[in-house]
Amino acid sequence: MLVREAKLKDGTAEQYQALDEAIRTGQFVRNKCLRLWMDTRGCTRAKMQGLCKVLAKEFPFAKQLNSMARQAHADRAWQAVNRFYKNCREGVKPVGYPKFKKHSRSVEYKTSGWTLSDDARTLTFTDGFAAGTFSLYCDNVAREDILRSKINRVRVVRRADGYYAQFCLDVERQEPGNYTGNAIGIDLGLTFFIKDQNDNAVAYPQYLRKSEQRLKRLQRRLSRKHQKGKKQSANYHKNRKQLGRAHLKVQRQRKDWAIKLARALVASHDVVAYEDLQVRNLVRNHHLAKSISDAAWSQFCDFLDYYGKVWGKAVVAVNPAFTSQDCHHCGRRVKKSLSTRTHECICGAKLCRDTNAAINILKRGLELLGISISTEGHSETTCILQGTPGEINLSATSGQPFVVRVV
Structure with missing residues (x-):
């Protein structure tokens, strides 16, 4: 599935208010389905779908929402329940018990309730809320993908700067990759965002830290205009x-x-x-939580996996346990605190602890692909693939057509 996004513009205040009512109604349907699951033993997805028809008869505003949109929000409730069951079976903590939504920001339509123009420049909502026609602002590549692909769903998302339409297209993105034969191990950190096995480092811009003063100033201004127990003023909502x-x-x-x-x-x-970090556990350290959240390691790793699938490359997540402690040269475990930034071993290896971790991460990644790696007889920061000179075809192990050259 490919998702393309376009901004909804040129609408009146009444049209945007109609979108807000549709979003609130979708939230209402989801919460009702969740309440049915809590009150009914053995509740299934089919029972949640059947509740949508009952809600449409009982509540006039629920009937205004397109029938397939009501079903889509029932599916959202079932996804939350299904994820809870899965976490319970696999022993994931916390299990993520489904919660009621209070401030939903999206409404989802399936194949009805909307009409797209032939040139994909306008989108019209035709359900009972009658939001009307909006202009679509997006780049030409996204517009061409929307025109030539089958649209499975249309999702309206409200953000701080306006409303957006997300088109879920029935297509898988596949592009020919440029295969270089290079391999890299990545150690994620805070001093440097990433460091590889050759000691190449990339620093993180720290966007949140740079904007922190302005965010604090805006938050103080908003707090001064808040009136407890009263209706908030127009200036309050403007600052919000x-x-x-x-x-x-x-x-x-x-x-x-x-x-x-x-x-x-x-x-x-x-x-x-790359190392498969459990960021949810790492942010429990209150001294580093803000820096870890600002670094967005999970988002970066998700895009690594995404582009690996698009270009047919091998992107491997490895267990990060003891990658900084184990010596890449002899394998001996050298205990060190987080403040110790240099790895020193009795075998003579001495290098940055992040570089040592990157080499170990690369070793584990190549082992998962069935390739061994060694640094014997070479510099401590250079990894040499072992094997017959030429090319090793990894399509059998990874399912993707690419090769890695062996030195």
């Missing part, structure tokens, strides 16, 4: 939207950074090995 746009800018900067860096790494390497 301004603060939301400032946070949205930081979010977009962070995402843009992750996309560009992940794209460059996968484009220049055939094998990318």
Whole structure:
């Protein structure tokens, strides 16, 4: 599935208000389906779908929402329940018990309730809320993909700077990759965002830290205008939207950074090995939580996996346990605190702890692909693939057509 996004513009205040009512109605349907699951033993997805018809008869505003849109929000409730069951079976903590939505920001339509113009420049909503026609603002590549692909769903998302339409297309993105025969191991960190086995480092711009003063100033201004127990003024909502746009800018900067860096790494390497960090557990350290969240490791790794699938490259997530402690040269475990930034072993190896971790990560990644790696007889920061000179075809192990050259 490919998702293309376009901004909804040239609408009146009444049209945007109709979209807000549709979003609230979708939230209402989802919460009702979740309540049915809580009150009914053995509730299934079919029973949630059947509740949508009952809600349409009982509540006039629920009938205004397109029938397939009501079913889509029942599916959302079932997905939350299904994820809860899966976490319970696999022993994941916390299990993620389904919760009621209070501030939903999206409504999802399937194949009805909307009409797209022939040139994909306008989108019209035809359900009972009658939001009307909006202009679609997007780049030409996205518009061409929308025109030539089958649209499975249309999702309306409300953000701080306006409303967006997301088109879920029935197509898998596949592009020919540029195969270089290079392999890289990546160690994620805070001093440097990434460091590879050759001691190449990339620093993180720290977008949240740079915008922190402005965000604090906007938050103080918003707090001064808040009136407890009373209806908030127009200036309060104006400042609230301004603060939301400032946070949205930081979010977009962070995402843009992750996309560009992940794209460059996968484009220049055939094998990318990174450590599969459990960020949810790492942010429990209150001294580093803000820096870890600002780095957005999970988002970066998600884009590594995405571009690996698009270009047919091997992107491997390895267990990060003891990658900084184990010596890459002799395998001896050298205990060190987080403040110790240099790895020193009695075998004579001495290098940055992040570089040592990157070499170990690359070793584990190549082992998962059935390739051994050694640094014997070479510099401590250079990894040499072992095997017969030539090319090793990894399509049998990874399912993707690429090769890695062996030195």
